[in-house]
Amino acid sequence: MPKVSEAYLASRRQHILDAAIACFARNGFHQTTTDDICREAEISPGALYGYFSSKEEIIKAVAAQQSQDERMNNLVKQMETTEDFLQLESLLTYWFSRLERPEIDTALRVRVRSWTEALQNPLVKEDVLARWKDRLSTGQEWIGKSQERGEINPDLDTQAAARALQAVLDGFVLQWTIDPDIDIQNFLEVVIALFGGSFWQGEQKSKGNGRLLAADG
Secondary structure: OOOOOHHHHHHHHHHHHHHHHHHHHHHHHHHOOHHHHHHHHOOOHHHHHOOOOOHHHHHHHHHHOOOOOHHHHHHHHHHHHOOOHHHHHHHHHHHHHHHHOOOHHHHHHHHHHHHHHHOOOHHHHHHHHHHHHHHHHHHHHHHHHHHHOOOEOOOOOHHHHHHHHHHHHHHHHHHHHHOOOOOHHHHHHHHHHHHHOOOOOHHHHHHOOOOOEOOOO
């Protein structure tokens, strides 16, 4: 018999995961059965179990799967060396623009469901926390360097600041998956104002206590 290539095996495994993601997005983790996934993937149960031993293993694989976004990664690297708040603005603008992709709704619905699943599934919780930790680490590093350059208020705790930024993004995901009619552009403008320092006006702006960016000069 001809030897099956690693690339073929990886492709078949991903095909099953893509089918599972579609099912999980529609019906949730617990309402979806392995038979549902097989029908979506158009494969037999035997074929599925050749790659995954159980639905639990599929859930864990879906929760752990992270999409690699080359442009997003490049923007993050630019922010590490560029002394300009516009880099953060560019990152936020690009992140919100991804919501216009036709396939993003499925991915975000599964992300929200994975948060719920993490409350009762230790394996999923472990993967969700690992992804959050990785994002927080990247955010803290950038904020710390920006503080050293005098761009961001040095009195702010870097981890808390990174969590605040992540909370805004994840919070919008939660709202948007339930109410996709939210005006993305208007929300983005407010987020940029919040982190850019132009949210407050008059006396409130002069206090500057709640702003992420340090005062000019």
